[in-house]
Amino acid sequence: MRLLGIRHHGPGSARAVRGALEEARPRIVLIEGPADADALVPLVADAGMRAPVALLAHVVDEPGRSAFWPFAEFSPEWAAMKWALAHGAPVRFVDLPAAHTLALPPATGPAAVRVDPLRALAEAAGYDDPERWWEDVIEHRGTGDPFTAVEEAMEAVRETYDDQEDERDAVREAYMRLQVRAAVKEFGADGVAVVCGAWHVPALRRRTTVAADRALLKGLPKAKAELTWVPWTYRRLARAGGYGAGIESPGWYGHLFSAPDRPVERWMTKVARLLRDEDRVVSPAHVIEAVRLAETLAAVRGRPLAGLGEATDAARAVLCEGSDVPLALVWDRLVVGDVMGEVPEGVPAVPLQRDLEREQRRLRLRPEAAGRDIDLDLRGDTDAARSRLLHRLRLLGVDWGTPAEARGSTGTFREAWRLRWEPELAVRIAEAGGWGTTVQAAATAKARADADAATALAEVTALAEHCLLAGLSDALPEVMRALADRAALDTDVGHLAQALPALVRALRYGDVRGTDTRALAEVAAGLALRICVGLPAACTGLDTDAAQEIRSHVDAVHGAVALLAEGGRTDLGGRWRTVLRTLAGRDSVAAVIRGRAARLLLDGGEAGPEEAARWMGLALSPGTVPREAADWVEGFVGGGSGGGLLLVHDERLLGIVDTWLTGVSEEEFVDVLPLLRRTFAAFGPGVRRTLGEVVRRGNAAGTGPGTDGFAAELDEERADAVVPVVRLLLGVGERGDL
The missing domain is CATH 1.25.40 (Serine Threonine Protein Phosphatase 5, Tetratricopeptide repeat)
Structure with a gap:
């Protein structure tokens, strides 16, 4: 049995998982994820499915109680699903079913805050930045099998911080062990590969009894849940988007995963293209110098390859001429990114969602992760219909569009909207589905x-x-x-x-x-x-x-x-x-x-x-x-x-x-x-x-x-009275010239 401990949304882990599966050729692939989502796995191979996407689970009678499991194209779990479907191997999710997860009360207290294993390992290695440590040991290692070393490192972290074990993690790991045992019994130990968060690998390796694991699961609350795929965005993968297992730079990670070679050179070319689109002067010579500076910085800092830190510093110095203003645009558009996934029409959805999709196609209002402004002229049938749709959605609590101030006109026949599609709107639509089918x-x-x-x-x-x-x-x-x-x-x-x-x-x-x-x-x-x-x-x-x-x-x-x-x-x-x-x-x-x-x-x-x-x-x-x-x-x-x-x-x-x-x-x-x-x-x-x-x-x-209230001439005596205070405010001396 291969236990492949990964970092969620890590391109290096995704490449390593793909290589390990290609080498081992398992008969079944088990993946950390809600076990009641197995029926949705075949849709991953659909031509209309494009990451980033997320599994959405919500309670049937209370759609606001929901949970997401996001995947990007550089997520190891996504790479594992794609490999298994391409090679005819069955795929099963082995984590606690969403029906139980949504019924459990929120975790509270010290146990709810688990130690950050990457930070702990980075500090032990002398790094002050866990992202930079991960890049050096995983993302920049190229080929090879990192899983044994990662497992040993996580074992050490768990032993050191055993007082911070999460009770909910213990329940999840007990369920995963039972699912792994069942797969081993059915396919044999050599035919099973397990892809899960590196933190859980030591627990899955631990020898426990079936009775002990079942005892941990006894009496778990359960809710009636529905699951589906929904589009996700790079911004929601970022930590700033509120997703706990997120990353700081999904756009950069997507670039690392998709670039066939020379990632720094290709990255600087992307940055140059973006800046040129914003009417900034960037020449090929700028790109060459930026690449050289990034590589030099990596050498000076003792890094195996130039990472995001070096690429950012080089872009700031050369392409942005030392200014953080254009660099902020680079970070927003490229390092984080506005990429939004797509799901095929066959994905399960409430009737309201289907009607909204039909309206979006009819009115040519495509959902986009990047915010955009639209101006509507209500004298036209199409724009009037768009206005009605956006106002109806706002009434339902689906704030896809936010009213803005119309440019160039104050007439009542003009409307301006700011559109931005957020993945959480899928939950709002599910909630609103109780009011009607359209x-x-x-x-x-x-x-x-x-x-x-x-x-x-x-x-x-x-x-x-x-x-x-x-x-x-x-x-x-x-x-x-x-x-x-x-x-x-x-x-x-x-x-x-x-x-x-x-x-x-x-x-x-x-x-x-x-x-x-x-x-x-x-x-x-x-x-x-x-x-x-x-x-x-x-x-x-x-x-x-x-x-x-x-x-x-x-x-x-x-x-x-x-x-x-x-x-x-x-x-x-x-x-x-x-x-x-x-x-x-x-x-x-x-x-x-x-x-x-x-x-x-x-x-x-x-x-x-x-x-x-x-x-x-x-x-x-x-x-x-x-x-x-x-x-x-x-x-x-x-x-x-x-x-x-x-x-x-x-x-x-x-x-x-x-x-x-x-x-x-x-x-x-x-x-x-x-x-x-x-x-x-x-x-x-x-x-x-x-x-x-x-x-x-x-x-x-x-x-x-x-x-x-006015004198015929300036009252110099009154004016002189305020001079000391003005000097104090301006920070000038007694002889300073005001």
Whole structure:
């Protein structure tokens, strides 16, 4: 019996396994993997199967409980399966079945963190990097049989760290020993080859009794599980992708496995091609020098061949001209990579998955591991169908696409999406399969259920918007009934204000999609009227956080009412302007809301500059508490709403602010400074610089010598007072030239 201890996803191990199997010619190949996946092994030989792929197992009644077993083309287990299928040898997985794995509770405590055997061996050999140690002893050794040495090394590690034995590993290894015994009994010891993680080899070699192994397996919980193949990606093979047995550089390992010879030269050529595609100047001479430098670095560092470290250092120095910016692109695109596998159509899948695949082919939306941006014009049938599909998937929790900001257009007929297919989406699809057999049916059922379960008005309005975006006309009547019921019962003005903008957006989306939204328009108009009635009373007696929240609602409702007015509800526009005047002039209203209402009236032409100056003068009068005055200023010019430009172009308002600010006492200034800093920090750098220039030049703009807050000339005495502080900030001495 050959025990081939390997590193998962190691190209050197994969080559060694292939060579060992070719030499031994076993009658059966046993592989570490879920034993209930044996029926899926023949699909590995299908022409439509392309690694990286993963075995996906999930509990039938609870698809969210799932597990993956990934394989790349350079995974030793994948190489073993390919060899066995090509030579007519049966293949069996011998690890604990997924039905048991998914039923076991998560491992906790110290035993759940097993020692990293590669790190332990690397440190024993004097290496500070386990990846570099593995490259030197396995990846760069070329031909030969490393399995005996690896087994002896793992035996030593397990003896040294026997106090860190994992109980779950013990159960798995007991099951594997039973499967190996059964295969040996059936095919003979010389006819069996076992491919498993090197860590498990000493345990499989250990002599134990059948009774002892069965005792460890007695009483294991079991769940009803389904298994299939799903596409995987290089990014999910990387450790950063969250897979525990992952590797740092799947793209590099894939290159090592596929390169027939001269791997460093071929690698540098790939790097050069990538950089040239990004419009960087890279010549053949650069490639030659980079290869020479990598080989020289390997010699200086005492390595048998140049590895990823040497190739990266050489690429940085020569091809990237010492910059880490293009090197980051090389690492992302090549060292990690965007490779995504494929599975054939015959792979078991839930009906929802099959319908999604048909839609993807029909709409020419191919799943890709590399993120890409698409712009959709909803006036076209194909793009409109793509939009509906992506919105339906989001409603089902399958976030293949994420909405982005459309470039070059703000019209409702344009949409932009960021697409990235992640392997975990297969689990989300399996979960969503319980809602229906097609994407449309599942999304419709999910929307109806969400409408029944929603407790907050904003939840239902967001759902109504989503139904319009997704084209779920069958679900919309039920959602609208739920919306009308929640709107009639909810008396909280904050909830109403939070719900209204989504409804108005839905009305606009309905227009471009040709959906009948008359019922939605009536609900939106009713909400707007109730907000107009209840908002003034809701804006009194508020603390700071509540006032900021209502201020944001006022902004959102202002935009929503404007859109409703454009749609013919001009009576709402008049009612809303009356509400704003009430808010702006009522002292009991929170200052930040009063300031915001005054600004909205000024921007809309409902209040002139004189009236705005009067409001500001009253709010910043000497009798006003400084903190309240600062809140009013934030409401009037804060929030990145063009307030900075308003002060730039209306020096009278700037003068009022300046007069108030210079009159604040030192103790009170400390209290209002954070508020003012938050307000003015929202202005762009150019606006802040222009404001400083306006203040510096005083009345240079020609506003007259009587402008409050500005002197006719620069006050040098006041300016000199800040020089020591500026010198300290700039780090210059007393004689330094500012």
